[in-house]
Amino acid sequence: MDKEPASSTYTYQHHNVFSIGYYVYCSYDDSLSGYRFRRDNNCISWFADELKNLAHSVQSVISTNVPMDFTQDDWRKFNNATHCHVCEKPFAKDDTRARDHCHLTGRYRGPANSNCNLNYKESRCIPVVFHNLTGYDAHFIIKEIATTYEGHVDILPITKEKYISFTKHVDDTIDDKKNCIQLRFIDSYRFLASSLDKLSSFLNKDKLRVLRREFSHLSEENFNLLTRKGVFPYEYIDCSEKLNESSLPPRESFYSLLTDGTVSESVYAHAVNVWQRFSIQTLGEYSDLYLKTDVLLLADVFENFRDSCIASYGLDPAYYYTLPGFTWDAMLKHTGVKFELLTDIDMVMFVERGKRGGLSQCSNRNARANKYMPSYDQSKPSSYLMYYDVNNLYGWAMCQPLLYADF
Numbered sequence: 001m002d003k004e005p006a007s008s009t010y011t012y013q014h015h016n017v018f019s020i021g022y023y024v025y026c027s028y029d030d031s032l033s034g035y036r037f038r039r040d041n042n043c044i045s046w047f048a049d050e051l052k053n054l055a056h057s058v059q060s061v062i063s064t065n066v067p068m069d070f071t072q073d074d075w076r077k078f079n080n081a082t083h084c085h086v087c088e089k090p091f092a093k094d095d096t097r098a099r100d101h102c103h104l105t106g107r108y109r110g111p112a113n114s115n116c117n118l119n120y121k122e123s124r125c126i127p128v129v130f131h132n133l134t135g136y137d138a139h140f141i142i143k144e145i146a147t148t149y150e151g152h153v154d155i156l157p158i159t160k161e162k163y164i165s166f167t168k169h170v171d172d173t174i175d176d177k178k179n180c181i182q183l184r185f186i187d188s189y190r191f192l193a194s195s196l197d198k199l200s201s202f203l204n205k206d207k208l209r210v211l212r213r214e215f216s217h218l219s220e221e222n223f224n225l226l227t228r229k230g231v232f233p234y235e236y237i238d239c240s241e242k243l244n245e246s247s248l249p250p251r252e253s254f255y256s257l258l259t260d261g262t263v264s265e266s267v268y269a270h271a272v273n274v275w276q277r278f279s280i281q282t283l284g285e286y287s288d289l290y291l292k293t294d295v296l297l298l299a300d301v302f303e304n305f306r307d308s309c310i311a312s313y314g315l316d317p318a319y320y321y322t323l324p325g326f327t328w329d330a331m332l333k334h335t336g337v338k339f340e341l342l343t344d345i346d347m348v349m350f351v352e353r354g355k356r357g358g359l360s361q362c363s364n365r366n367a368r369a370n371k372y373m374p375s376y377d378q379s380k381p382s383s384y385l386m387y388y389d390v391n392n393l394y395g396w397a398m399c400q401p402l403l404y405a406d407f
Helices: 043-062 072-080 114-119 133-147 196-201 209-214 220-225 240-244 265-277 283-313 323-335 345-353 393-398
Strands: 019-024 034-039 097-101 108-113 125-130 153-157 163-170 181-187
Touching: 019 043, 019 283, 034 043, 034 283, 043 125, 043 133, 043 163, 043 181, 072 097, 072 108, 097 114, 108 114, 125 133, 133 153, 133 163, 133 181, 196 283, 209 283, 220 265, 240 283, 265 283, 283 323
Parallel strands: 125 181
Antiparallel strands: 019 034, 097 108, 153 163, 163 181
């Protein structure tokens, strides 16, 4: 511990990355999905190169244009359609209808007016999802992501050190229309604000499709050992040589300064069971399995969250930065409300002055009733006191109507 003089803070730990793993999830061709990892001192550079290669692979896929598979039944539905399947508005008499289809698969999607059809394009953005990107992971990878290959980085910051998201533009994937593949790093914790262990516990075994696919060779008993987040002795591993140790460290070695304690006996027993069942030879192999299950559980958690949001709202959270932004769009889509643009400065300032932040104060309550009391004053109106303890005041306020037009 090197304490700096005349400073109220000091460095007590310096973290180094020794392994990185990621899972590619492809929704339209499962054969393109898969897990990859690397454990060495250059794993961050490897990860940056892997993402660049992924960007080129995606570029080659979306550059194709598979001919439309248009059946007789599709013709019938197209001719009888009354609404655009994109904007869901009825066709006007002078609308030019288009047969919208997926250029990647050739599947006919539905009838669309020409405007919607032209604007309905394949996304060139690849979401890269980390759990707690803002608070931890971003610090280790952003320098390599920004400098390893050509392309500027767009940052959505909170402070100089913490970012909600950042997007890397891969310049050498630019097409004829000057569009390039973008790697957008987002934080799943900004959508699902809980630990990965707790989030994964909410999923039934049949929902763990990614984990099951990668461990399809396991027996049901061994598979069940991986359906919960494991434990790892982070602070015990203070040099790479310890990864060569051939036994699991004692329970005391799982001590964490953050929690000021070690793992419980039952959690440690689970780790021992995993070590034995999977015939693990070294602590490095244990870290590989720990990393893999972590990544796959996050993939399952976030993919199930996406499925639920798409089914409920028709919106994909993978293309948003935070849950508030997603819910705002869900509100707009669900209500169909059209906001009136305020152009009168007096109106704008009237609304701005009506905003109120959170109230913080120390108050000495003083209220006096005037009824049924020894100090009752007949010359004054009767008054009563009632104390209310109300739950969810903020939630209630969020459900109240808001102005949107006719100002």
